[in-house]
Amino acid sequence: MGTDTFCFKCWDSIFSYEEPRVVRIRSISLGVIYWSIMLAVLLFVILYLIFYSNGYQQFDPVDGAVTTKLFGVVKPNDTGSSSFRPVWDNADYMVPPKENGAFTVITSVLVTQGQVQSTCDEDPSIRGAQCEVHENCTAEKALLYGNGVMTGYCIGSTHAPDINVCQINAWCPVEINNSSKRMFLASENFTAFIRNNVKFPAFDRKRQNFPDNMDDKELGSCVFDPGHPRNRHCPIFKISTIAQEAGYSFNSMMIEGAVIEIIIKWDCNFDCDDECLPTYSFHRLDRVHHPASRGFHLRYADHYTNQNGQSVRTLYRAYGIRVIVTVNGSGRKFSPYVTAKTVGSGMSYFGFAAFVVSLVILRLYKLCCKKKRCLEDCCCTRCAKCLQKCVCVCACWTGSYDCCCCKPFEENSSSNQDRHVDDLTETTFVFRDALKVT
Structure with missing residues (x-):
């Protein structure tokens, strides 16, 4: 009997339909609340979801690559010895020569010439390099920020006669931080060619960051100018202009360098403009007013062999402006599917009006x-x-x-x-x- 009752209930619950009963309330105040909320929801769906948020268009994120080239020739303000390069071109000051979406232009350099593998005194400004006796210098140990491996001997410093430092095996003579830098004053006139090729796979569209009707002659003579109607789309940028657009002068970046980001933003509406072009924004990323680790610098060396067959190198500690190029944005186009989905999701907000009225009645x-x-x-x-x-x-x-x-x-x-x-x-x-x- 119990089993029959249970089966009957299951059968009845499956093949049955429930209809909720409706309570109709005649009230001017509740009617005003209900239809005011309905009107607000309708305006929200039409004005915000559909038009302001472009809810009728399909979005496709941009996908592309950036290549850069640097042009210019500079003569340092002080060439020093005759072995130092008197003239630098882009093969010298663009280090490393090729990067993906970035480049570095040297603005000043600290040069240590004629380094060979030998024993010499450590830089006295290195923490732990100064000593009193030999026991202060542990053999075969390298200091955290040192230039070589200690030999176990405490010797007089050639850079500060009144100070004793540990002897090291290294490229000698070591680099000294207080040496004078050679400034590249003309590097502010260098130009960078930034080429950005992008595609929008969903719409099968490909674009580049300069107009299609810009030929090689115009491309070779134009320079980026944000206030010019034509040159604001030119992909040739002066280094001084990049610094100014980031909010700083070039001279303030020469000694310690800087890190600047160029953002290429694409916002393509293929319903209105089939040929869209990007906009540029510039931001300095390094902490300018921080007392430690500000600016940008790197080290690299030129190796050669002297007349005696000994390996020799020239060490460069280069300060410069590192430019990082990032690309973001999207393309959009009308889509019936997206429009229907936006309208459908917007209709769900109409139930909010009934909820508020019910809340008013209950509370x-x-x-x-x-x-x-x-x-x-x-x-x-x-x-x-x-x-x-x-x-x-x-x-x-x-x-x-x-x-x-x-x-x-x-x-x-x-x-x-x-x-x-x-x-x-x-x-x-x-x-x-x-x-x-x-």
């Missing part, structure tokens, strides 16, 4: 008396105009009472005339805002 319209007392005291005595069973409802923001008449759906049915007020789901409430009972 703001409170039953101020028991139903039995309401029927006897309120409706029969004070609400003389109510011809049927009523419920007194409190309008909380005014502190007064409204007469809520309980009106059956089937007005002519005699059975519904004796229906209890407790069956609220089958009734129609009429909030008579004009009847204020004190």
